[in-house]
Amino acid sequence: MSLVTVFTQLMGGMGITVAIFLLTLLFSMPLGMLVVLLRMSANKVVSAIMMVYISIMRGTPLMLQIIVIYFAPYYVFHINISSSYRFIAVIIAFSLNYAAYFAEIYRSGFKSVPHGQYEAANVLGYNRSQTFFHIILPQVIKRVLPPVTNEVITLVKDTSLAFAIATAEMFTIAKQISAKEASLMPLMAAGLFYYIFNALVAWGCAWIEKKYDYYRI
Amino acid sequence: MKILEMNHIKKSFDGVGVISDISLSVNEGEVLSIIGPSGSGKSTLLRCATMLERMDGGDLVYLGRYAAREEDGRCVYASQQDLKEIKRNIGLVFQNFNLFPHYSVLKNIVAPQLIAGKTKENAESRAMELLKSLGLTDHRDKYPCQLSGGQQQRVSIARALALDPQILFFDEPTSALDPELTAEVLRVIKELASQHMTMVIVTHEMEFARELSDWIIFMENGYIQAEGTPKDLFSTDNARVQSFVGKLRA
Numbered sequence: 421m422s423l424v425t426v427f428t429q430l431m432g433g434m435g436i437t438v439a440i441f442l443l444t445l446l447f448s449m450p451l452g453m454l455v456v457l458l459r460m461s462a463n464k465v466v467s468a469i470m471m472v473y474i475s476i477m478r479g480t481p482l483m484l485q486i487i488v489i490y491f492a493p494y495y496v497f498h499i500n501i502s503s504s505y506r507f508i509a510v511i512i513a514f515s516l517n518y519a520a521y522f523a524e525i526y527r528s529g530f531k532s533v534p535h536g537q538y539e540a541a542n543v544l545g546y547n548r549s550q551t552f553f554h555i556i557l558p559q560v561i562k563r564v565l566p567p568v569t570n571e572v573i574t575l576v577k578d579t580s581l582a583f584a585i586a587t588a589e590m591f592t593i594a595k596q597i598s599a600k601e602a603s604l605m606p607l608m609a610a611g612l613f614y615y616i617f618n619a620l621v622a623w624g625c626a627w628i629e630k631k632y633d634y635y636r637i
Numbered sequence: 638m639k640i641l642e643m644n645h646i647k648k649s650f651d652g653v654g655v656i657s658d659i660s661l662s663v664n665e666g667e668v669l670s671i672i673g674p675s676g677s678g679k680s681t682l683l684r685c686a687t688m689l690e691r692m693d694g695g696d697l698v699y700l701g702r703y704a705a706r707e708e709d710g711r712c713v714y715a716s717q718q719d720l721k722e723i724k725r726n727i728g729l730v731f732q733n734f735n736l737f738p739h740y741s742v743l744k745n746i747v748a749p750q751l752i753a754g755k756t757k758e759n760a761e762s763r764a765m766e767l768l769k770s771l772g773l774t775d776h777r778d779k780y781p782c783q784l785s786g787g788q789q790q791r792v793s794i795a796r797a798l799a800l801d802p803q804i805l806f807f808d809e810p811t812s813a814l815d816p817e818l819t820a821e822v823l824r825v826i827k828e829l830a831s832q833h834m835t836m837v838i839v840t841h842e843m844e845f846a847r848e849l850s851d852w853i854i855f856m857e858n859g860y861i862q863a864e865g866t867p868k869d870l871f872s873t874d875n876a877r878v879q880s881f882v883g884k885l886r887a
Contacts (some may be wrong), residue, residue, distance in 0.1 A: 494882070505729055534735070536731060536735035539689050539731070540731065540735035542689065543727065543729045543797075544752065544796070544797075545724060545749060545800065546752055554748065554752075559738065561741055562739070634780065635738050635739050635780040
């Protein structure tokens with residue numbers, strides 16, 4: 421079995437892996453921002469709910485969360501699960517989970533912007549949303565880029581957890597071929613794929629980081 | 638004309654009184670300096686005046702308009718819209734500059750003017766004019782991190798002036814600077830005084846306060862312990878003021 425054949429067989433799975441990755445980023449990054457804003461809100465109840473949410477998302481395995489979100493409609497609400505829900509459940513679970521992590525990263529970013537920046541903006545006549553978008557957010561983005569990169573790289577590898585509800589992402593297929601052919605090669609090929617994928621992600625993030633290098637905080 | 642009036646200001650943090658009962662007023666073109674030991678409430682007073690801190694009691698009046706008024710023992714602030722308008726009269730220069738690090742020098746001065754509704758063209762020409770008068774023209778495209786502390790403080794003065802405030806507050810503007818840079822910033826403030834800019838300055842620079850001020854307030858423990866013209870205050874019989882001023886001059 422050649423590497424080329426293996427890659428051809430893995431191809432369909434790669435598409436799903438990349439789709440999980442991109443869709444999760446698309447939803448979890450803004451959702452994380454919403455979570456952190458609620459988490460930092462003056463309303464104690466809202467803030468407490470977000471803390472519980474983050475605590476559960478970080479405190480339980482992602483694999484379990486995927487399973488719960490997939491089966492909950494059936495066991496809790498007695499709705500029949502259609503097969504198209506499988507992929508949707510994966511995206512929901514990943515997005516909710518990663519939003520919690522991103523929220524905490526963003527929070528560290530917000531905390532590290534000196535209070536004087538808010539005060540200067542206030543005295544200069546900026547309203548709340550102008551202060552947030554013009555002054556605070558750009559500085560937060562610069563500060564959180566390194567930890568966000570880390571999290572994004574973890575996400576690439578975490579996509580393999582979708583196998584928990586039999587989503588045919590790449591690693592699941594690699595394991596099937598590996599078992600059938602009694603060879604480690606498909607798994608190694610999968611590993612190579614993750615490595616290249618992550619090298620690209622790291623390169624992209626480094627490029628963005630460099631764009632923010634024009635000033636020091 | 639009275640630019641600022643503060644009547645019986647009170648402020649405490651978690652039940653600890655920081656400002657007990659302070660009244661002062663500043664006329665147009667006057668320079669008021671506030672001196673006193675650390676922890677005496679000087680900065681808190683300035684933060685109350687610039688509305689970064691909410692007062693617990695007393696009146697705050699700018700150009701005859703009440704920003705806050707004491708009613709039945711409580712301090713009632715004007716509406717958001719009124720406060721916004723009143724705030725336009727106020728400029729504040731911070732001890733640690735608080736420039737926006739992601740903006741160039743020019744943009745630091747231009748951006749707040751755009752927020753205030755000026756056209757880009759007007760904002761930029763005003764900024765360039767200020768940069769020129771403060772000797773910062775060559776630095777217009779640099780970022781705050783590339784400037785010395787003295788230069789940063791001059792930019793932050795330009796940023797405040799660009800909004801044409803009726804009164805400019807300084808919160809220990811030279812405390813983060815070495816003597817050379819301090820001199821550089823004090824020169825700018827003196828220049829403003831000679832142009833009859835109305836200013837309130839919290840400072841530890843005694844000679845500077847003496848030379849520049851029309852009125853000096855000596856604060857301690859949340860009260861005004863002594864006040865007067867520089868001449869009166871520096872030749873006072875008040876032992877506490879004498880020892881404070883003397884120690885700093887020694």
